[in-house]
Amino acid sequence: MTQTPPRTRADVDARLDDDIARAWLDEALAEAAGAAKALPTAPSPYTAHSWELCFAAAGRHCGEDNADAVRTLLLVEARPGLDTLTRLYQQGSAAERRAVLQALPALVDGPCAVHLVDDALRTNDTRLVSAAVGPYAAAHLGPHAWRHxxxxxxxxxVPLDAVADLAVRAAGDAELARMLIDYAAERSAAGRDIPHDLDRVLTLTGEKSQRPQEL
Amino acid sequence: MRIFDPHVHMTSRTTDDYEAMYAAGVRALVEPSFWLGQPRTSPASFFDYFDALLGWEPFRAAQYGIAHHCTVALNPKEANDPRCTPVLDALPRYLVKDSVVAVGEIGYDSMTPAEDTALAAQLQLAADHGLPALVHTPHRDKRAGLRRTVDVVRESNLSMERVLLDHLNETTVKHAIDSGCWLGFSIYPDTKMDEDRMVRILRTYGTEKVLVNSAADWGRSDPLKTRKVGDAMLAAGFTEDDVDQVLWRNPVSFYGLSGRLQLDVPKPESLHEGNSVLRSGE
Known part of the structure; x- marks a missing residue:
């Protein structure tokens, strides 16, 4: 089952600076809705789909802070197929890629878009990593990739609050517990702090109530 | 002293440079796409490079409290290689991106017919996308190159007030001023301009429409040259307001013509103890 996007139109409207931005969003959403109704076409130059131009331009029209929410709304309105979604991700700036990742739960039912999550998790860009571990990853990422x-x-x-369904997926995961304990040991051996979130997720595994204090 | 470096190739620099630039007062920069030293042989190499200018590099800059924007173009040198010219066809999809604030670096390298074509086509792309253009003036045969550049810009659909002529010096500044374009000066340790010559030019021609950059890249160069010009200006009797005009307000005005500058970057957080965010602990 797909899910609703994290922000509604009303939420976003309330956050926009002025009526110019709201009018721009009205028009952009109408373009996107038009694209959703249009018959599928072969991949074409970007000028053919003006909602995609709006998708790229969301930051300068609605403010950088609202860009994620606006782009996600546009994606949900346009309901692009997997090919278009993949192209938008691959040809997107980091900000656009983040929006695609955030919209996945609302747009894609099965695991067929996991390649986009995998791509984002290969980066070291925390903006992408945090967007990649949302509900879509929780539902569709395999155990090995999810642990990594x-x-x-x-x-x-990246705070583990970003990881959707952390408690559910971590519960009973002995392999995750082992990886966490090994990581904690590596940090201790180097004389470094253990990330605060490590103990939290280790507890959630239920496998060990506590990692060994001395190794 | 707040500094906007309007031309610096951070892809070629280390995080030490970012740290030192922040400490020197740099809060914003523009990274123009350029030649990487090693010639590219296919458009795909350009696309990965442009994607880095829209993804990884702004992320790196933000770690150090610096707002990162870029300019995108097929540079004049590689415009001469037919394997690379298909990049021109793909530029429109990059020119709509939020952090692309100009078309550039375009201009002349050896003043060939292929460079003529690429320059004219990209000035038109700038006009079509509501973007200004960063135009590099050639290192060899500079005076003739500047004149030819100005002629091509004048014939284009882009108005002179939306063009920054870069790498100017004593021999080209007068003609550049007469053109009505913005004036860019690159300050280098050995070549191009140095800070004392820059101060003399500012004394002679004033601070209006003048931008100073480090153009730091993989060659012998110094990303702190903008600060050194600011210090040299103060030592020579310019006011702090003059320095602010040259090192901040002028670049903000020029790239602001794009309507896409976003200059609020949070102060850098200290990295997680002993763990570099940039390297993912790997």
């Missing part, structure tokens, strides 16, 4: 995603968050300082 959790570890990557700890490595790069």
């Amino acid at each position: 995603a959790v570890l990557k968050c700890l490595f790069t300082g």
